[in-house]
Amino acid sequence: MLGRHCSEREQRAETAERQLTKLKLLTYLSQRIGEEMDVVVTGVESFGLFAQGTELPAEGLIHTDSLLDDYYRFDRATHTLAGHRSGNCYRLGDRLRVVVARVDLERRELDFRLVQRKKRSPAKKKSTAKKSPPRKRPQKKKKVRAKKTKRR
DSSP: HHHHHHHHHHHHHHHHHHHHHHHHHHHHTTTTTOEEEEEEEEEEEEEOOOOOOSSSEEEEEGGGOOTTSSEEEEETTTTTEEEESSSSSETTTEEEEEEEEEEEEETTTEEEEEEEOOOOOOOOOOOOOOOOOOOOOOOOOOOOOOOOOOOO
């Protein structure tokens, strides 16, 4: 009983700490509306992209309504937003340059607007160099037994 009580209190304290940190970040960013920052896409949904700052741990949303260059479709299987006409595709891990568009302290929400897409790092290619053949284990010598012949 005492253990459960302590565990619940600890969880409440951690939740309060996370909320306070988020509120402090939002307060800081509310004074910096219009500033640009680098982010990484941490989530993809039908209504937009969740992105977290690389220098500040603030997470915000880039609404699909703010992506004006195309109509984007959400693909649940690949976690991507793909442009209908342009072929642009946003996915988890993409690096973007955004501007802080809106901060709502009461609802604890942060909205970004896309400024620029960073170049993706090239996919790692499999090495084309030939691998050396696997080493063979030395085989144990089999003892050869002479067949006994039956004498009559």
